[in-house]
Amino acid sequence: MIVGKQKPIEETWAMVKDFSRVLVFGCNTCVAVCHEGGNKEAQILASLMRMKATQEGLSLEIRDSGIERQCEHEFFESAEKDIEWADAVLSLACGVGVQFMVKRYPEILVYPGLDTCFLGDVEKNGLFTESCQACGKCVLAETAGICPVSRCAKRVLNGPCGGSNKGACEINKDLPCAWQLIVDRLEALGRLADYERLAPIKDWSTERAGGPRKLIHEEFMK
Amino acid sequence: MSVKTPSKLEKILAAGHQAVTSECGPPRGSDPEVIREKARLIRDHVDVVNITDNQTSVTRMCSLASCFHLKQMGVEPVLQMVTRDRNRIALQGDILGAASMDIHNILCLSGDHQSFGDCATGQNVHDLDSMQLIQTVRLMRDEGKFLGGGDISRPPEMFVGAAANPFAQPHKIRVPRLAKKIAAGVEFIQTQCIYNLDRFEEWLAEARDRGLTEKVYILAGVTPLKSVGMAKYMKNRVPGMDVPDEVVARMAGVPKEKQAEEGVTICVETIQRLKEVPGVAGFHVMAIEWEEKVPEIVERAGLYPRPAMP
Ligand code: SF4
Ligand code: SF4
Numbered sequence: 001m002i003v004g005k006q007k008p009i010e011e012t013w014a015m016v017k018d019f020s021r022v023l024v025f026g027c028n029t030c031v032a033v034c035h036e037g038g039n040k041e042a043q044i045l046a047s048l049m050r051m052k053a054t055q056e057g058l059s060l061e062i063r064d065s066g067i068e069r070q071c072e073h074e075f076f077e078s079a080e081k082d083i084e085w086a087d088a089v090l091s092l093a094c095g096v097g098v099q100f101m102v103k104r105y106p107e108i109l110v111y112p113g114l115d116t117c118f119l120g121d122v123e124k125n126g127l128f129t130e131s132c133q134a135c136g137k138c139v140l141a142e143t144a145g146i147c148p149v150s151r152c153a154k155r156v157l158n159g160p161c162g163g164s165n166k167g168a169c170e171i172n173k174d175l176p177c178a179w180q181l182i183v184d185r186l187e188a189l190g191r192l193a194d195y196e197r198l199a200p201i202k203d204w205s206t207e208r209a210g211g212p213r214k215l216i217h218e219e220f221m222k
Numbered sequence: 223m224s225v226k227t228p229s230k231l232e233k234i235l236a237a238g239h240q241a242v243t244s245e246c247g248p249p250r251g252s253d254p255e256v257i258r259e260k261a262r263l264i265r266d267h268v269d270v271v272n273i274t275d276n277q278t279s280v281t282r283m284c285s286l287a288s289c290f291h292l293k294q295m296g297v298e299p300v301l302q303m304v305t306r307d308r309n310r311i312a313l314q315g316d317i318l319g320a321a322s323m324d325i326h327n328i329l330c331l332s333g334d335h336q337s338f339g340d341c342a343t344g345q346n347v348h349d350l351d352s353m354q355l356i357q358t359v360r361l362m363r364d365e366g367k368f369l370g371g372g373d374i375s376r377p378p379e380m381f382v383g384a385a386a387n388p389f390a391q392p393h394k395i396r397v398p399r400l401a402k403k404i405a406a407g408v409e410f411i412q413t414q415c416i417y418n419l420d421r422f423e424e425w426l427a428e429a430r431d432r433g434l435t436e437k438v439y440i441l442a443g444v445t446p447l448k449s450v451g452m453a454k455y456m457k458n459r460v461p462g463m464d465v466p467d468e469v470v471a472r473m474a475g476v477p478k479e480k481q482a483e484e485g486v487t488i489c490v491e492t493i494q495r496l497k498e499v500p501g502v503a504g505f506h507v508m509a510i511e512w513e514e515k516v517p518e519i520v521e522r523a524g525l526y527p528r529p530a531m532p
Contacts, residue, residue, distance in 0.1 A: 154333075154348045160392070162331075162414070162462050164392070164462070192394070196405070198406055
């Protein structure tokens with residue numbers, strides 16, 4: 001899932017306060033799971049903003065709404081009226097959702113309410129951790145199922161670096177060293193000898209470095 | 223091991239001498255005199271001098287230019303190169319730049335994370351890792367090829383080194399990791415500073431058992447402690463450093479004004495003991511911002527004079 005974090009209200013308030021009809025718009029999938037951008041969070045943020053408007057004596061109208069996913073056309077129908085009503089939308093989706101709305105509603109101003117942070121999992125209730133950077137050429141088969149691209153601070157493919165310290169990464173003692181995890185798992189699986197295989201130089205052209213990426217399925221495009 | 227490059231370090235090692243290397247950090251400014259002055263302090267007592275590459279991620283004069291200043295004064299440099307700051311285009315380009323100045327030694331490192339330095343909000347690159355940089359230099363040197371497959375006119379002639387830390391965790395892969403660097407093509411190793419001699423000797427024995435000391439020259443890293451404060455700092459704050467309690471206690475056991483001398487003595491004793499250990503091909507004496515102590519350490523350890531090499 002995509003994990004995001006709400007921007008400080010001072011920042012989002014500055015984006016929208018000079019409009020007259022503002023819609024705070026939730027996205028009820030990934031960013032709802034991390035309690036930052038779902039329809040419930042949209043409701044709360046909208047009421048906080050209404051209080052701010054009263055405090056500052058501004059007459060703007062603020063509504064909230066939301067849909068299941070802001071990154072696909074099929075979910076927008078139920079919210080079409082709210083969106084058309086607004087002269088600015090504060091989207092609580094990830095950056096993908098915000099931009100999807102920009103494409104879909106070119107005439108409406110859409111602002112980002114979240115900072116999109118990473119692709120991660122729900123390690124346990126309330127804890128979300130990064131575990132993939134969509135590098136476009138997965139190496140998990142060679143690294144005991146633990147991703148060095150996203151979980152090592154230097155994305156070294158032949159780790160660990162010299163900074164690995166008692167299981168922690170050199171940058172933070174609360175962050176596990178990905179390569180310690182890889183070595184431990186290889187050992188647990190009885191495959192420590194695999195550690196000595198050199199990982200080849202990686203083709204990063206399938207990653208961000210190669211420019212924006214696309215996946216095309218002609219058969220579904222009609 | 224036969225000599226493959228014009229490197230003085232390689233010649234000294236191949237001739238069976240225990241080599242002595244040291245290192246200098248470039249200044250936070252553009253005055254070449256700073257690097258020359260450090261080199262003057264140690265030039266007669268060491269064979270080659272490493273120049274660090276923006277060490278601890280603090281921006282400094284670049285390693286390549288600093289190496290050039292050493293070269294001009296007749297001191298043989300080891301170009302340290304980290305994969306943190308340059309992609310494969312820049313790494314290969316800088317290797318050729320160094321080769322154009324007839325720099326014959328390179329040390330391939332990943333580099334500390336940028337969050338330790340003065341540009342914590344910057345990007346890191348890590349297009350290659352340190353093992354892959356070793357492979358790259360060997361490809362460029364031995365096959366005269368770029369990573370992209372093209373031919374290099376006048377390929378670099380560099381003796382290829384890397385670091386190893388016998389003390390870091392996970393312990394179980396310390397020797398396999400050395401084997402992996404050898405498989406990547408490394409020819410000499412400079413180790414992390416050694417204070418825990420027993421652990422170092424264990425690591426080396428394991429490497430010897432696997433025949434690795436026949437395939438790579440291992441230079442034991444030593445750093446004189448200036449004070450008990452420094453000993454404690456290294457013990458508690460520097461990742462991957464193993465300073466046993468006895469060493470801290472020994473430093474604490476002498477009065478403040480004698481601690482520097484004690485630190486130098488510990489360093490000399492370390493070299494004296496390790497000189498006799500099979501598989502130790504030499505010493506890397508890192509006297510951090512204390513270069514003036516290097517001559518004394520080298521002399522007292524019985525490593526002076528240095529062999530003359532053509
Ligand atoms: S290797 Fe690439 S695709 Fe696989 S988990 Fe890591 S970043 Fe994601
Ligand atoms: S300590 Fe481990 S996770 Fe951190 S940069 Fe080094 S290898 Fe990567």
